[in-house]
Amino acid sequence: MTTTSETKALVAGMTTKPFKEKKRWTVGEIVTMAVITVLVLIVATPVLYALVNSFRSYAEITTDPMGLPTTFNFDNYVQLFQQTDFGEAVLNTLIITVVTVVLLVLLVPMAAYGIERVGGRAGRFLYLLFIAGLMIPFQVRMIPLVEAFNEVGLYSTLTSVILVHLGGAASFGVLLYSSFIRGIPMDVEEAADVDGAGRLRTFWQIVFPMLLPATSAFVITQALGLWNDFFIPLVFLDSSSAGTINVAINRMVGLLTSQWQLIYTGAILAIIPSVAIFAGFQRFFVKGLAVGAVKG
Amino acid sequence: MSASLSAPARTRRRSRQIRIRWTMFGFVVPALIVYLAMVIVPSLQSIQLSFTNWDGIADDYDYVGFANYTDMLTSGRFWNAVKNTLLLGIGSAIIINAISLGMALLLDRLVHLQGLFRTAVYLPALVSAFIVATIWKYLLNYNFGFVNTFLRDVGVPDAARDWLGDSDIVVWVILFIVCFTLGGNTTLIYLANLQSVPQELLEAARIDGAGKIQVFLNVTWPMIAGGVTINVTLALIAGWTIFDQVMVLTSGGPGFVSETMAFFIYKVGFGEYRAGFGSAAAVVLFLVVLISSAATNGYMRKREIQA
Numbered sequence: 001m002t003t004t005s006e007t008k009a010l011v012a013g014m015t016t017k018p019f020k021e022k023k024r025w026t027v028g029e030i031v032t033m034a035v036i037t038v039l040v041l042i043v044a045t046p047v048l049y050a051l052v053n054s055f056r057s058y059a060e061i062t063t064d065p066m067g068l069p070t071t072f073n074f075d076n077y078v079q080l081f082q083q084t085d086f087g088e089a090v091l092n093t094l095i096i097t098v099v100t101v102v103l104l105v106l107l108v109p110m111a112a113y114g115i116e117r118v119g120g121r122a123g124r125f126l127y128l129l130f131i132a133g134l135m136i137p138f139q140v141r142m143i144p145l146v147e148a149f150n151e152v153g154l155y156s157t158l159t160s161v162i163l164v165h166l167g168g169a170a171s172f173g174v175l176l177y178s179s180f181i182r183g184i185p186m187d188v189e190e191a192a193d194v195d196g197a198g199r200l201r202t203f204w205q206i207v208f209p210m211l212l213p214a215t216s217a218f219v220i221t222q223a224l225g226l227w228n229d230f231f232i233p234l235v236f237l238d239s240s241s242a243g244t245i246n247v248a249i250n251r252m253v254g255l256l257t258s259q260w261q262l263i264y265t266g267a268i269l270a271i272i273p274s275v276a277i278f279a280g281f282q283r284f285f286v287k288g289l290a291v292g293a294v295k296g
Numbered sequence: 297m298s299a300s301l302s303a304p305a306r307t308r309r310r311s312r313q314i315r316i317r318w319t320m321f322g323f324v325v326p327a328l329i330v331y332l333a334m335v336i337v338p339s340l341q342s343i344q345l346s347f348t349n350w351d352g353i354a355d356d357y358d359y360v361g362f363a364n365y366t367d368m369l370t371s372g373r374f375w376n377a378v379k380n381t382l383l384l385g386i387g388s389a390i391i392i393n394a395i396s397l398g399m400a401l402l403l404d405r406l407v408h409l410q411g412l413f414r415t416a417v418y419l420p421a422l423v424s425a426f427i428v429a430t431i432w433k434y435l436l437n438y439n440f441g442f443v444n445t446f447l448r449d450v451g452v453p454d455a456a457r458d459w460l461g462d463s464d465i466v467v468w469v470i471l472f473i474v475c476f477t478l479g480g481n482t483t484l485i486y487l488a489n490l491q492s493v494p495q496e497l498l499e500a501a502r503i504d505g506a507g508k509i510q511v512f513l514n515v516t517w518p519m520i521a522g523g524v525t526i527n528v529t530l531a532l533i534a535g536w537t538i539f540d541q542v543m544v545l546t547s548g549g550p551g552f553v554s555e556t557m558a559f560f561i562y563k564v565g566f567g568e569y570r571a572g573f574g575s576a577a578a579v580v581l582f583l584v585v586l587i588s589s590a591a592t593n594g595y596m597r598k599r600e601i602q603a
Contacts, residue, residue: 023407023408025408028405029405029406029407029408032402032405032406033406033409033413035402036399036402036403036413036416036417037416039399039417039478040416040417040419040420040478043420043476043477043478044419044420046428046431046432046435046476047420047423047428047431049431049435049442050431061440062439062440065440065441065442065445066442066445066446066449107326107327107330108327110323110324110326110327111323111324111326111327111328113320113323114320114321114322114323114324115324117316117317117320117323118317118320118321118324119317122317122321126324126328129331129336130327130331132336133331133335133336134533135533135582135585135586135589136335136339136582136585137533137536137537137558137581137582137585138537139537139539139557139558139561139562139578139581140339140342140578140579140581140582141334141335141338141339141342142338142561142562142565142578143342143345143352143561143565143566143571143574143575143578144337144338144339144341144342144345144575145334145338146352146566147352147571148338163330163333163334164334166330166334167330167331167333167334167335168334168335170327170330170331170335171331171335174327199316199319199320200323203323224422227424228423228424228425228426228427229424230424230425230426230540230543231539231540231543234543235562235566246424246426246427249426249427249430250426250430250543250544253430253433253544260434263430263434264431264434267427267430267431270424270427271422271423271427274422274423274424275419275422278418278419278422282415
């Protein structure tokens with residue numbers, strides 16, 4: 001490890017950039033790190049404040065807003081699940097996120113691949129049709145969708161939320177996959193002389209694995225977006241449903257006016273899975289985003 | 297295939313090509329159906345509904361021509377929402393892009409532990425706008441909130457105020473909260489762009505005697521113009537549809553002072569049973585997004601070529 005990198009550094013140093021390979025710590029760099037750290041802490045203050053106060057009682061929070069927890073226990077966390085249907089909301093959010101992501105991965109890469117292979121004017125038209133959705137805010141389609149789901153009896157079901165998300169995410173998905181598919185050679189698929197169902201199998205066995213970098217970027221951005229969404233479930237889930245985490249917290253703000261500690265607790269619980277998703281897929285995420293961004 | 301068979305072989309290959317294209321179209325169909333049903337059809341229905349007096353509940357409605365549009369254009373409440381949307385949209389796009397570019401430049405300076413610091417900078421962006429706004433709602437509480445308590449503790453009790461209840465400042469408070477970020481994706485896109493600027497170019501400029509600022513303005517900035525275009529366009533689209541913060545922090549209040557277009561559509565369409573009127577506002581919002589995206593892209597692309 002050390003020897004190879006040293007050799008590389010040596011070779012590089014002899015040829016082009018002798019200054020860059022010596023990775024010395026400089027005062028400037030340490031100052032930069034300190035500045036970044038301070039900025040991160042400032043921006044994280046509200047969340048850290050919520051975290052601290054999720055371990056305090058309402059009386060403690062209001063009599064001494066700047067105080068620290070006197071005891072360290074998870075009473076608020078237990079209470080949140082006992083007093084409200086927060087558990088059901090967590091489950092709803094999980095179902096919406098997982099089912100939507102799975103359906104997106106089943107539908108979108110195949111569609112983008114199809115669009116690129118149809119090609120010509122028809123392919124171009126399909127591509128632009130999907131991309132147009134990027135410029136249609138959710139508010140524009142929201143009123144007719146509520147009416148339509150009411151008519152078919154799906155209003156205030158998780159199905160309605162999932163379907164609305166699917167439509168919204170298709171545009172970004174097609175954009176992402178199409179630009180990726182254009183960048184990789186497709187001779188493999190061309191050579192396989194198959195038709196119909198055979199082509200479907202070829203797609204999933206040969207093409208889909210080649211799209212993995214795009215898929216990982218797509219999955220993580222969508223999973224985070226779905227988990228964090230507030231507006232769509234707010235519109236499509238009424239009080240007959242426990243709602244999603246964010247919708248449930250929003251209701252609590254109105255109902256539990258003297259239980260700030262539970263709001264803070266809910267907020268912290270909503271954040272934990274986002275951090276977990278990010279931690280799990282970070283590697284793919286940064287790479288995928290960077291590739292897409294520089295290309296675009 | 298031998299040469300003598302070329303004519304029928306060509307026909308066969310043509311028909312095979314056509315068959316493949318139809319199979320490929322079949323790949324698109326499932327996603328296309330969902331997309332048409334969930335995005336395109338309802339959007340067109342919105343245009344249709346914008347010419348009606350539908351209340352959102354009744355089975356029937358009448359066509360009222362452009363009445364919703366003329367009502368809207370003469371409504372002070374609507375123009376106030378437009379004004380707030382412009383302020384929040386353009387303001388947040390500029391401020392967030394400036395913050396993000398600054399953060400990316402800081403990260404780009406790091407030789408050690410860049411990955412660690414990049415993650416740290418990204419972490420705050422994992423918290424949803426809704427959660428951040430909800431926490432801020434309590435931080436800004438007049439009596440027991442963090443902000444006013446802090447101001448009283450450091451000896452400036454006069455600075456403490458009703459941040460979300462004061463008509464003069466409430467929109468600026470919302471702008472502050474929207475911009476209280478390190479940029480997240482925007483920062484990562486800038487960082488990726490900065491790192492794709494060839495070192496040789498920067499080096500050459502330095503050797504030619506350019507100072508740090510000159511290098512940035514004449515080499516780096518033109519080289520990352522593509523990233524600027526993407527980020528500004530995305531930030532504007534997000535800005536035009538700001539909803540969560542308004543819904544959580546003020547519900548559009550006091551009165552209608554802090555309504556944005558997205559909130560106005562929601563409130564009018566569902567809260568006030570004026571679905572036709574709300575649809576007209578939605579159509580206007582779509583036009584705003586369309587025009588601003590086309591304009592930013594057109595302007596920025598032109599600049600990229602010059603640079």
